[in-house]
Amino acid sequence: MATEVNMPKLGLSMKEGTVGKWLKNEGDAVKKGEALLEVMTDKIANKLDAPADGILLKIVANKKAKLPVGGLLGVIGSAGEDIGELLKRAAAVKAAPAAKQAETKVVAKAAAAQPGARVKISPAARALAEANGIDYTVLAGTGPEGRIVREDIEQAIASQSAAVDERAAIESIPYEGMRQAIGENMASSWAAAPKVTHHIGVDLTNLQSLRATINADVKDNEKVSVTDLLVKAVARALETHPRINSTLSGDEIRVLKDINIGVAIAIPDGLVVPVVRNANHKNLTDVSREIKDFAKRARKNKLETEEMAGGTFTVTNLGGYGSVEYFTPIINPPEAAILGVGRTVEKPVVVAGQIAVRPIMGLSFAFDHRLIDGAPAAEFLATLIKLIEQPYRIFIQ
Structure with a gap:
């Protein structure tokens, strides 16, 4: 009996996914649990395993195809098995919403053709259009009542980029x-959020000393990193300044109860931001182990979508590259702020009236000015600096 390969629900908020690439061809033998294809969401690429043994009889959704959760991706069965009826049923299910969408496009085009007509567009679609120079007033929306949605803008961007660049390229x-x-x-974050970035150098002497003490009798694979300590320091500072731990929801600024710190991790294909949940309530060892586990699984493309959802603040550390001191990190929506960490450089500073050479780490704190004003942001940063320069404060109430 044939087995359907359907678009999985990879997260509570997931409504559709995009086919990345098939790892098997039609006619190939597959085994249950074997990687079959890649499915992309807006946060991560997931390898989808075959649900049964058999032959990949049909690839229904090719590369770049977008399907709703439960949509038919392909069919596995026995050699020569008749799957005609199964494909007909799938086509009928797909045709119904397609017909409705086509009808919506006709209505939307008629509305768009009326000079002076009010353009209905979602905030996310508007931000994406403005960031990419798309004139959305001439587009036909496919959303309810002709509303222009994100997918319409994405299609317009794709059409705009369709012209082939004939210049020589190495890849x-x-x-x-x-x-x-x-x-x-x-692009959406940059266009939607009026952002401000505060830059400051912070003395890392005491934090480095504390880290060395903590790691003195610890196995190499259990040593805590500067990032681990910074995550704890940020969580502590957010407890003191809860308005920084907020999000914009419609016409409300919601100050969030949970402090969930996203940690940006670079991987060969891009960037992922897994979340340390309730970082303020976890001890340093647990935070360190969690971040190490995230990094290990991120490089193997094994993170779950839910592990990258629900963040309230992000830390992104470029210090290890040794080339960046300060930068402008882009806020990870729907969060209100992000901390960028640069390299640590030995610099002469004045300490108790005397010149001394100290390790100075660059910090770049970017925030959404719709939610956070400059003074509260400066107060948060002042608290964070105190926690870093007097790190014992991280662990006392």
């Missing part, structure tokens, strides 16, 4: 999947 990298998701999310 052509498809702008799709995770790379495209990162690009669109960052």
Whole structure:
């Protein structure tokens, strides 16, 4: 009996996914649990395993196809098995919403053709259009009552980029999947949030000393990192300044109860931000182990979508590259702020009236000015600096 391969629900908020690439061809033998294809969401690429043994009889959704959760991706069965009826049923289910969408487009085009007509567009679609120079007033929306939605803008961007650049290139990298998701999310954030960035150098002497003490009798694979300590320091500072731990929801600024710190991790195909949940309530050892586990599984593409959801603040550390001191990190929506960490450099500073050479780490704190004003942001940063320069404060109430 044939087995359907359907679009999985990879997260509570997931409504659709995009086919990345098939790892098997039609006619190939597959085994249950064997990687069959890649499915992309707006946060991560997931490898989907075969649900049964058999032959991949039919690939229904090809690369770049977008399907709702439960949509038919392909069919596994026995050699020569008749799957005609199964494909007909799938086609009928797909045709119903397609017909409705076509009808909506006709109505939307008529509305768009009326000079002076009010353009209905979602906030996310508007931000993406403005970030990419798309004139949305001439587009036909496919949303309810002709509303222009994000997918309409994405299609317009794709059409705008369709012209082939004939210049010589040493490599052509498809702008799709995770790379495209990162690009669109960052463009949307940059366009929507009026951001301000505070830059400051912080003395790392005492934090480095504390770290050395903690790691003195610890195995190499259990040593805590500067990032681990910074995550704890940020969580502590957010307890003191809860308004920084907020999000904009419609016409409300919601100050969030949970302090969930996202930690940006670079991987070969892009960037992922797994979340340390309730970081303020976890001890340093648990935070360190969790971040190490995230990093290990991120490089193997084994993170779950839910592990990258629900963040309230992000820390992104470029210090290890040794080339960046200060930068402008892009806020990870729907969060209100992000901390960028630069390299640590030995610099002469004045300490108790005397010149001394100290390790100074660059911090870049970017925040959404719709939610956070400059003074509260400066107060948060002052608290964070005190916690870093007097790190014993991180662990006392």
